[in-house]
Structure formats: structure tokens, C-alpha cells
Amino acid sequence: xxxxxxxxxxxxxxxxxxxxxxxxxxxxxxxxxxxxxxxxxxxxxxxxxxxxxxxxxxxxxxxxxxxxxxxxxxxxxxxxxxxxxxxxxxxxxxxxxxxxxxxxxxxxxxxxxxxxxxxxxxxxxxxxxxxxxxxxxxxxxxxxxxxxxxxxxxxxxxxxxxxxxxxxxxxxxxxxxxxxxxxxxxxxxxxxxxxxxxxxxxxxxxxxxxxxxxxxxxxxxxxxxxxxxxxxxxxxxxxxxxxxxxxxxxxxxxxxxxxxxxxxxxxxxxxxxxxxxxxxxxxxxxxxxxxxxxxxxxxxxxxxxxxxxxxxxxxxxxxxxxxxxxxxxxxxxxxx
Amino acid sequence: xxxxxxxxxxxxxxxxxxxxxxxxxxxxxxxxxxxxxxxxxxxxxxxxxxxxxxxxxxxxxxxxxxxxxxxxxxxxxxxxxxxxxxxxxxxxxxxxxxxxxxxxxxxxxxxxxxxxxxxxxxxxxxxxxxxxxxxxxxxxxxxxxxxxxxxxxxxxxxxxxxxxxxxxxxxxxxxxxxxxxxxxxxxxxxxxxxxxxxxxxxxxxxxxxxxxxxxxxxxxxxxxxxxxxxxxxxxxxxxxxxxxxxxxxxxxxxxxxxxxxxxxxxxxxxxxxxxxxxxxxxxxxxxxxxxxxx
Amino acid sequence: xxxxxxxxxxxxxxxxxxxxxxxxxxxxxxxxxxxxxxxxxxxxxxxxxxxxxxxxxxxxxxxxxxxxxxxxxxxxxxxxxxxxxxxxxxxxxxxxxxxxxxxxxxxxxxxxxxxxxxxxxxxxxxxxxxxxxxxxxxxxxxxxxxxxxxxxxxxxxxxxxxxxxxxxxxxxxxxxxxxxxxxxxxxxxxxxxxxxxxxxxxxxxxxxxxxxxxxxxxxxxxxxxxxxxxxxxxxxxxxxxxxxxxxxxxxxxxxxxxxxxxxxxxxxxxxxxxxxxxxxxxxxxxxxxxxxxxxxxxxxxxxxxxxxxxxxxxxxxxxx
Numbered sequence: 001x002x003x004x005x006x007x008x009x010x011x012x013x014x015x016x017x018x019x020x021x022x023x024x025x026x027x028x029x030x031x032x033x034x035x036x037x038x039x040x041x042x043x044x045x046x047x048x049x050x051x052x053x054x055x056x057x058x059x060x061x062x063x064x065x066x067x068x069x070x071x072x073x074x075x076x077x078x079x080x081x082x083x084x085x086x087x088x089x090x091x092x093x094x095x096x097x098x099x100x101x102x103x104x105x106x107x108x109x110x111x112x113x114x115x116x117x118x119x120x121x122x123x124x125x126x127x128x129x130x131x132x133x134x135x136x137x138x139x140x141x142x143x144x145x146x147x148x149x150x151x152x153x154x155x156x157x158x159x160x161x162x163x164x165x166x167x168x169x170x171x172x173x174x175x176x177x178x179x180x181x182x183x184x185x186x187x188x189x190x191x192x193x194x195x196x197x198x199x200x201x202x203x204x205x206x207x208x209x210x211x212x213x214x215x216x217x218x219x220x221x222x223x224x225x226x227x228x229x230x231x232x233x234x235x236x237x238x239x240x241x242x243x244x245x246x247x248x249x250x251x252x253x254x255x256x257x258x259x260x261x262x263x264x265x266x267x268x269x270x271x272x273x274x275x276x277x278x279x280x281x282x283x284x285x286x287x288x289x290x291x292x293x294x295x296x297x298x299x300x301x302x303x304x305x306x307x308x309x310x311x312x313x314x315x316x317x318x319x320x321x322x323x324x325x326x327x328x329x330x331x332x333x334x335x336x
Numbered sequence: 337x338x339x340x341x342x343x344x345x346x347x348x349x350x351x352x353x354x355x356x357x358x359x360x361x362x363x364x365x366x367x368x369x370x371x372x373x374x375x376x377x378x379x380x381x382x383x384x385x386x387x388x389x390x391x392x393x394x395x396x397x398x399x400x401x402x403x404x405x406x407x408x409x410x411x412x413x414x415x416x417x418x419x420x421x422x423x424x425x426x427x428x429x430x431x432x433x434x435x436x437x438x439x440x441x442x443x444x445x446x447x448x449x450x451x452x453x454x455x456x457x458x459x460x461x462x463x464x465x466x467x468x469x470x471x472x473x474x475x476x477x478x479x480x481x482x483x484x485x486x487x488x489x490x491x492x493x494x495x496x497x498x499x500x501x502x503x504x505x506x507x508x509x510x511x512x513x514x515x516x517x518x519x520x521x522x523x524x525x526x527x528x529x530x531x532x533x534x535x536x537x538x539x540x541x542x543x544x545x546x547x548x549x550x551x552x553x554x555x556x557x558x559x560x561x562x563x564x565x566x567x568x569x570x571x572x573x574x575x576x577x578x579x580x581x582x583x584x585x586x587x588x589x590x591x592x593x594x595x596x597x598x599x600x601x602x603x604x605x606x607x608x609x610x611x612x613x614x615x616x617x618x619x620x621x622x623x624x625x626x627x628x629x630x
Numbered sequence: 631x632x633x634x635x636x637x638x639x640x641x642x643x644x645x646x647x648x649x650x651x652x653x654x655x656x657x658x659x660x661x662x663x664x665x666x667x668x669x670x671x672x673x674x675x676x677x678x679x680x681x682x683x684x685x686x687x688x689x690x691x692x693x694x695x696x697x698x699x700x701x702x703x704x705x706x707x708x709x710x711x712x713x714x715x716x717x718x719x720x721x722x723x724x725x726x727x728x729x730x731x732x733x734x735x736x737x738x739x740x741x742x743x744x745x746x747x748x749x750x751x752x753x754x755x756x757x758x759x760x761x762x763x764x765x766x767x768x769x770x771x772x773x774x775x776x777x778x779x780x781x782x783x784x785x786x787x788x789x790x791x792x793x794x795x796x797x798x799x800x801x802x803x804x805x806x807x808x809x810x811x812x813x814x815x816x817x818x819x820x821x822x823x824x825x826x827x828x829x830x831x832x833x834x835x836x837x838x839x840x841x842x843x844x845x846x847x848x849x850x851x852x853x854x855x856x857x858x859x860x861x862x863x864x865x866x867x868x869x870x871x872x873x874x875x876x877x878x879x880x881x882x883x884x885x886x887x888x889x890x891x892x893x894x895x896x897x898x899x900x901x902x903x904x905x906x907x908x909x910x911x912x913x914x915x916x917x918x919x920x921x922x923x924x925x926x927x928x929x930x931x932x933x934x935x936x937x938x939x940x941x942x943x944x945x946x947x948x949x950x
Contacts, residue, residue, distance in 0.1 A: 046811035159901045160674075189673035189838060191898045194882035198897060216812065219884025223892075246888035260816035261886055262845035264868075271845070273816030277781055521728035524688055528720045529742035529792065530712040543732045626732060626776040 005036040008177050008210045009058070012073035016053050016234075018066045023282040027053040029234040032308075035178070035227075040204065040211045042225035044218065044257075048278055050234040051214045055180045058212075059093050060084075077177050095125035098171040102183040104163035108155040114141070114166045115151030118173050125174045140169040144199060161192035165199065172203060179204070179211045185220070197224055218257060222246060227314065230254050233279055233289035236308060240315035250317035252294045255331045288320060296321050296329065359623035366619020372612035380428040392419065393426045394577040402595055411601040414584075415591065420598065423579035424605050430580040432609065434495055434564040434573075435557040441499025442560075443553055446506020451537050451545075453507065454514025464507065472504035477566060484572045494573045498563045502556050509552050513545035520544075547621040554617035558610035581606055632663040635800060635832050636685070641694035643677070643684045650907040654680040656856035657694075659932070662849075664799075667826065667833040669847030669864070671840055671879070675902055677856040678836045679723075682802040685834070686718055687711055698800070716746060719793035723805035725785035729777040735788055736773040739763065742795040762791040767821060783814035790821065800832045807842060819846060840883050844868060849938075852876050855905050855913040858932060862939040872941045872949045875914050912944065920945055 016028035028050045035041050043051045056062055060081060062069050074082040076097055084092070101107045108117060118137035122128050128136060138148035144165040155163060164184065171179060181200065185193040201224055204211055213225055221228050222242065229239040230251065238251040249255050256274035263269045276293040279285055285292065291301040298321065306318040321327045360366055387393055397417035405412040411420035453464040471479070483497035517523065518541065526536050565582005567573035574580040581602045588598030643655040655677045662668045670678045683689040685696050687703065695704050703714055722728035729738055739759045742748075749755045760770055766787040777785050786806060793801055803822065807815040823846065825831060835847055843850055844864060851861040852873065860873040871877045878896040885892065900917045912918070912925040924944045932942040935950065943949070 046813060161901050189902075190840070190882040191673065191878055192901060193884075194895060195897055197884075198895070217884060218812075218886035222886050222888050223884050242888045246886070257812060258886070260812045262816075262819070262841045264841050264844055264883060264885060271816040271820050273820060274813040275817075277783070277814075521722040521724055522730045524683075525720070525722060525728055525789070525792065526730075526741070527688055528686060528715055529796065530715045530746050531741075532708075532712070535745070540730050544730065624732075626734075627778045 005039075007034055007075075008037050008039075008077050009033065009035040009212075010073060010075045011054075011058070012071060014054065014057055014071040014074065015069070016050070016057055016062060017068045019068055020066055025281045026284055027234055027281060028057065029284075031231075031234075031236055033229065033236070035210050035212070037177075037210055038204075038208045039227065040213055040225045042221035042228035043212055043214045043231060044216065044221055044228060045231035046216055046278060048233075048281065049231040051231055052182055053234075054231070055099070055182055055212060055214055058178075058180065059097055059099065060089055061093075091125070094121045094176070095174040096176055097178045097180065098174070098176040100164075100167055100171050100179065100181040100184045103187050104160055104167055105187070107167050108163060110155050113152050113154055114158070114169075118151075118166070118170050121170060122173050136173070137169075140173050141166070143172075143203065144169045145195075161188055161195065164188060164192075164196055168196070168200065168203070172207065172209070175207055175209075177210060179209050180214070181211060182214045183216070184213075186215075186217075193220075200224070218246075218261065230257070233284060234281065235289065235318065236316075237290065237319070238317045239308065240311075240313065240317075244313060244315040248315070249329065249331050250311055250315065250322070251290075251319050252296050252321070252329055253290045255329045256293075258331060288318075296327070356620075356623045360619055363619040363622060365615045366623070369612040369615025369617075369619065372608060373616055376428055376432060376609055376612070379425055380432050383426045383429050387422055387426055389426065392422045393579055394418065402591070404595070405597055412595070412597045414587065414598055418579075420584070420601055423584055424581070424601055427579040427581045427584060427602070427605070430491070430574050430578060431561050431564070431582065431606070434491065434498065434580070435561040435609075437495040438498035438560040438564065439502065439553055439556045441496060442502030442506050442556060443549070445499075446503040447510045447542070447549060449503070450507040450510025451514050451542060454511040455518055455533065455537055455541060461511075465511070468504045468507045471500075476501040476563065480563060480567055481570065481572060484567065489572055489575070491574055494564055494567060497567070498560050501563065502560060505552060505556070506549070509548050510545060513548050514541055517541050517544045543624075546624055550617045550621045550624075551614075554610070554613040557613050558606065561606055561609070632665075634661050635664040635699060636662045636834075637695075637697040638681075638685060639695045639697070641681065641684055641696065642692045643680050643689060644692045647906060652906050653856045653908055654905060655684060655691075656908075658853075658856075658858050659694075660851055660858060660861060662832055662834070664832055665826075665830050666848040667835055667846060669835045669837065669843030669850040670853060671837060671843055671850060672853035673838060673902055675855075675905065676853040677905070678838075678853050679804050681853070682720065682804050682834055682836050686715070686720055686802060688720070716796040717799045718802075719796065719798040719800070720802045720804060721786075721789050721793050721806045723808055725782045725789060725809060726777075728789050729785055731777055734774050734776055735763070735768070735780075738777075738788055739791045739795055742792060746796060748796065758795070762795055765794065765825070766791045767817075781814075782810050783817055786810065786818055787821070790818075790825075794825070794829075797829075798831070800834075802834045802836065804836045805838070806835075808837065808839065815842075822846070840879060852879065855902060855908065857913055857929075857942065858940075859914065859942045860940065861932075866936075866939055870939075870950075872935060872939070872946050873914075873943050874918050874920055874949065877949075920948075 011031060011033045014028055014031045018025040018027060031054055043054065045051050053062065057069055058076065071082060076092065079092065115134060115137045118140050119133040122133040122136050138151050141151055142148050146162060146165055158166065185196050188196060197220065215221060225242060227241050228245050229236045230253065232253050238245060238254050245254065249258065259272035260274060262271060274293050279289050279292065287302040287304055288306050291297040294301065300320050304320060306320045308316045308318045310316055399417060400413050401415055401417040403409055403413045409419050409421065411424060413419055449464050453461040479501050480497040483500060484493050487493040523536060523540055526540050562582060564573055565580060565585055568580050568583040569586040574583065584602035585599055591598050639659050641655055641658045645652040645654055658681055670681060672678045680689060684691045691704060695702050698714065698718060703711065706714060736759050739762055740755050743755055743758060749758055763770060768784060768787050768791065772780065777788065807818050810818060819842065826833060835843060837843055847864050849861065849863050850867045851858055852875065853859065854875050860867065860876045867876065868880065871880055878898045881893055881896045898917045903916050910929055911927065912930055915921045915925040918925065930942045930944045932940045933946065935941050935946055
């Protein structure tokens, strides 16, 4: 694509630490991300990889103390979030950037009707009066596939999938530029997940919203995202568009993730799990954080920390093994 | 965040008691508390070695009545000229034994009933909980008076009476704790490996309900001491000249305006005992919880 | 004909609630051959976990019979049932709540051995515990660790070791990998697979994740609202699903591949309806795109539509 696209998100060298009494948890280390308008970026990784912390940092929602957040640059739609005052930030949250959380059961306030909860952010951000806001709230419900009459009902009258729809309605009510979805379907059943993902994709296209999709499920990434960043121990270790990451995988950890997934087509194929465990975030190894679990690790990997390097196109990976020109991972060979 | 034991070397196998003790020792408050408790127990046991009951504790000396604390009488003297320091020391015997025994009675009955009610639920729970409600609807003091009057006045019946009045609270607290643990999958797991209900309750459920029960027990010791003293005051507890802390307290009440030391020292004795027990209880609770292990 | 180890006949489990009777498991029947794995799939609230627990009588079935090696275990007394549980074990979903936080790894694994008096000598018990730990891939240095010091994968291994301690013949796995990360999930699945091959175990594998059962099970039973709606050998079920719900379920799995042709996704309308006092109609009728009068008139029966393939749908002929 030749046309220069508008950048809606730019993060440079983000670090987040949690300083506790006896130890320091290095949750996010030196992350740089950018996103263009209308794009969906998948943030993939296992529990504790720092995905959610990264997302919360974008809205400066990290509790401090114990959290300490540092970065060179943090811009959303050209606005400098890093140096923004709290009141300006509050205005941004919910209108320019909004968030969908994992658990639909606890994200809604049980004592207000769903209509009130959608209208609330409209009144706050769009300067609508009560009636207008209520009408728009009903419209939003309809948009996410809930009959508008149900606006007067309370969250407990909705099922899990319906609640998640309400949360999506709240998140999209003020037509945000950036939507951060933190495992939006993990708590839902597969058939409901399919409905919700379908809905999100449709709405995103309709409103031309940019989205960060945080998930541990590579299947969801393959179906909803344009680009993907794989995180491990607080760092991005591979980044690129879908074709690059899925079909021309570079990083051994990404390869390990793929090999751990049961193959739906070949049920006799033996799973090849990654051995060992994620390193303790209070005590990260000096070299590559993945080296202790990596089958290709050399001595250099224990000593030096790899940097995210360009591999042509938009594809980047952080792996020292590629310093040897002939190196390729097994999956890479298979995929050509 | 689950911290992995990756780097940890094999922890040496210790008996559970040794492990608890090792944890307990690190807790300063708990150690101070237990030291005080030990001293109190020591005093209670050996009170009659240091003191002559007839002359020093109950012997009256009208010449020296109502004296403020001095080098001669550390805590002062009461209206009959008895040395309050000696009486408080000797009173340890009565008060602590009443407190401890009464709470133990309440604890054993209350925890058992509460655990049964919480674990089995259904009709058994209804019966136990409703009876508990009835029991607690009767004012504690009235209940104790009835029990002592029916069984006759003695220190054992006093303990029993105070113990029974504290049963409802233990039942409630235990049941609440058991309810939160009962639905954990490890309870189901122990059923699946063939444990009987009794074993599940005692090996898996109660150990995980200990913290509220221990805290409640240490607090109850204090109120047991007070209840026992009120009963003594009514003439249903430890008979009159015996220097039970509660009766010292109520005896001094008449003189609180002019001779406040008479209530101060027995009061302090109760307070220190309760505080020490509490600190010990807290430490015990923490050291019984492997999650707090460092 | 292979030996049938477990037969479930018209199993029912109802719960009384304030709003009526909840039909958690409603008339479920199936058999499992020795050494095979039956996967039970379905969405939350479909009664799959309740079925697993009712088979082991961790929940008393409301009605129906369960035969284990020919013996009706639903009529056994408490003591006899406890003995029976040596042969029938369960592995739980949540590796956090399925282990007693106050017991060390070795105490947890040793408990079934001690309680059932399988071994009495302390040394022998200790040796056996270490042996079991080795079997499930737990490092020996962890013997005296407490569950909270370990990660989910290791805790799940402890749960597996505890289940194996009595050398059972049959194990119910209730979502054993759902709470784990993919890389750890694969480790545990491989372990279960190895155990199955080495010890000739029979499994019921309860899960909501179809890609996991596909990998693990020989046969799959799909449940919907307390009923078994389709059961077939795994490959048959994946290649030729008949019930509209099974088809929708299969099409909903996100496939982690790029540049492939994706099968058309069947989006179901609505959500699973209430299991409280369900009307006598096909339970799936409200969400099904093919619903006709017949579906609303009566609940369909489970029929064998081809050898080994059972379906409960009035319109099965049209979907074959």
C-alpha cells in the first residue's frame, strides 16, 4: 500500500515495573508498538507475558505505586498521553481509547440498568442530554444485536454472551479511535465466541476503529487481526503481518506455540510442547529470556540480550541465532 | 503471582510441627505474646509456692486498708487491707483456668457443630443453626446463671456455664468458614480417593478454616474471664474471698472515684493476658498458613 | 467385541432450585470400551461436568444406573463405594482449588495410599510417592513444596499423580487443561497420552475445547442442555457431523492458520436456554435454523444412524 496511513498509536520504549517490598517485577521491558488507522493488532502471549500491562499503560491505568511506568513516547491520535494531566486523560479514556475487559461477569455494575451504563459515558463524553443519551444507548444495544427494549434491564438478567455485547456497546458508544480488547472472548463458549468475534469485526469495519486484540489464542489472531506481536517475558519477540508470522515464523518461541497447539486436521500428530516454564519476572535471565527453554539456544543467547531486528517487509524478530546466516527453525524449513 | 520454586533447592522434610514452630519463631509479636503467656501460666501454676494463701492473699489487715501503690504494696491495698499485687498474682490461677477451660469447651462443641452444619447442610444444618439461634437468643448471663444454679456452684460448673454460652459464636464462625472451603475441588478430590466424611472434615476442611477460629478463640478468652467475673460478682462463680480478677474488678468498682488503682491493676492484668493471647493467636494462624512462608 | 468397562444407563441428575427443577443431566446413556477415551464436549451449563461427577457418585444421581465392569455402582453402600473408587478416579479442572493448600506435594500424593492402606510402611510409601512424581514428570526436589509455590502445570501434575496413586483403571478428566497456557497444556496432554498408552487407562475427557478432544479422544459425545445429542468415533464426528449443533460447534473453532480456505462458519442465533423445567421439545429447537413443527412437538431420541454414530435429531436423514 503506497498511501501513507494515519498513525493512531505510537509507543516507544515502554517499560513497566512493579516495585514491591522485597522484589521488583519487570512486567514490560522496552516495548515499541505502532498502529495505523483501521488496523487490528494482535498481542499474543501466555499468562504473565505482559500483554495486559502493556494495554493498561496506553491509558496510563497502571496503579502507582507499586507500578512505575517509563517511556520515550506515548501518543494516541497525535495526542501526547505521556505528559497529559489526569483530567485530560479522563476525557480520553472512553472516548478516544476504550477498553473491553476479559470478564463480562464483573465488568458491569449490578445496580444500574444496562441502558444507564451505556448512556453514562455518552453523557460524559458527547455532551448529550439525558434523553438523547438514552436514545443513543438504545441504538447501541440494537447495533450489538440486543433488542432496544432490554435497555431497562439489569446485568443479572443477561447471559454471559449478552453481557459481553453490552460491554462492547459501552466501549463503542463514543466511537473511539482505538479499542483495546483484553481477551474479550476467553470467558465465553465457542459458539458465543464466534458470534462476538463476528460482531466485533463487523463493527470495527463499520466505524473504521483501530483495535488491539489481546489474546492467547492464535486461532483468534488468525481470524481477526492484520498484524501480530508475540510477547514473551515482557518483550516483543516477533512482530509482523499475519502471513509473515504464521507462514514464515522466525522466532523459536512462536514456533513452540504453534507446535503446542493440537492440529485439528491431523489428530495423530504428536504435540511438541515447549519444555520448562516462563522465567520469574522478578529475576529475568541476563541474556535472551527464552534461552533456557529454547532448543536452538547457544552460549551467546545466555550472555547477550537480542534486539528486535528487521527481517524484510514488516517482519521483525528478536533472536540471536539469526546472526548465523544459515540458521532457520524447523517450522521455517517446512514452510519454505 | 505464583512464584515458581524453580530456583529453590529441595526443602528438607520436616515434621509439620517443626515447620510450624520454625515459622512461629520468626514472628516477633507472637514470640513476645507467647513469652507473656508462659509467664502467666508459670505464675498460675506456682502461685502458692510464692504466696501464702491464708495470710497474704485473703488475710485482712484493716490497719493498712485503702493504701495507694507504694514500695510496700506495689499495687496498693483494698478496702480490707489486702495487698492487691498478691491478689492479682494469685488470681491468675482462677481467671486463666476459667478462661482457658471455658473457651476450650466452647471451641470443641462449637467447632464440631459448626463444621457438621457447614459440611452436611440440609436438615442437619437447619437443626444445628436454629438451636444455635435459640441458644444465643437467651442472654448469655441469664443462661450461665441458669446452668450454674441447676448444676450447683463450683469452679467447674462455672467453666462449663461460660463455655456453653460461647458455643453459638464458634458454631457460626466455623460454619461460615466451612462453607467457603466446602466447595473447593480438593474436598471433592478427597471424597474421590475414598476418605470418609469425618476424615475430610478433620484433615482437609478444618485446617483450612483455622484463622477465624483461632482469632475468635483468643478473643473469647477475654470475654470468658469477664463473664466468669460477673458471675463471681453475683455470687455464682468463685466464692467470695478468692481473688478472681473479675471479682477484684467488681470489688473495686465502688471505689473507682477515689481509689482507681483498685480497678486499674486487675484490669491491666486482664488486658495484658488478652493481648498476649491475641498476639500468640495471630502468630499461630500465620505460621499454620503455608502461603505466608518465606 | 472389546470389553465394555463402563456403561451409563438413563443417567439423570436434577437439582431443586427456587425457580424449579434444574435438569443438569437428563437421560444420558453411553458405554465405553476398555482402554478407550471418550471425549464429552459441550458448552458451559450443558451438564458435562455433572455427568462426570455423577458417574463417580461424587454427586448422587437422581435416577439411572452406572455399571462399572458389570457391577451396578449406583446401588453400592458408602463403604463399598469407597473401595470402588480405587478403580475410578478424577482429575479436576482448576489446579488451584483442587489441591489442599495446607498439604505438601508428598502429603497430597501419599494421602490415597495411606488412607486406603495400600502400603503401610513409611519407607515404602515414600518410595511410591517419588515413583509417582517421576511418572508425572515432577522433579524430586519438589516433594516438600506447597501447591501455592508451584505453577498451574505442576499443580495439575500433582493432581494426576494423586489420581494415579491407587492405580485406577478408569479416570474422569474434567477440563484438565482448560486453565493452562498452551505450551503447558501441550505438556499435560502429552503426559495423559503417555499414561493412557503405558497403563491401558480408560478416560472420560470432559472439555469445551474441540481441538483438544480431537487430539485426545477415540470417541466423542456432544452434550447440549443435559442431553447427549450426538456420539461418534472422533474422525467420523469431525468429518461427518450430523446434528446441526455439532456442525455449528465445529465451525466455530478458530483455526490458527493463515492463507487457508476457512470452512463457512455457522453462526448460531441466541444462547443456550434455561435448563430449568425444559419443555418437551428438541432442546436445540430455539437456536436451530432447521427447526420445524416436529422439533417443537417432541424431544428426539438418540438413534444409531450409521455403525457407532448416534444422533438425536428428528431431521437426521436430511443432514447425512
